[in-house]
Amino acid sequence: MSSVSDHDDRDLEAELESTGAGKVGIPVDAICVGCGRSRVKRANLEEIRQNPQIDPTTLDATELTSFKHVCHPFGSATWWNPAAILTELLESTS
C-alpha cells in the first residue's frame, strides 16, 4: 500500500473532482506517458485488468496496467501509468 498524497503540495481531491479525471473507476495517481505529468485519474477496473468485483483497497499499484485517458493539454487520449491507488479518496467519494 503506498500513498504519495501527504508528501507534495498537489490537491488530489480537487484533481479528482475536475472533469479531466473522468467519471467512473477508482482514483489513481497516474503519470502521462505523453508529457510526464502526474494527475489524479479515475481508472476503470476492467481497463487496468482487474476484476471489477475486487476490493480496490487490496490492489497494489504495481499490478495495474497502463490505461488510456485524455490528457487535456495534449488534447487527445494517451496512455497513463498508474503510480499509486488513492485509497483515501476512494473512501471519501463512495
Ligand SMILES: [Zn+2]
Ligand atoms: Zn500528458
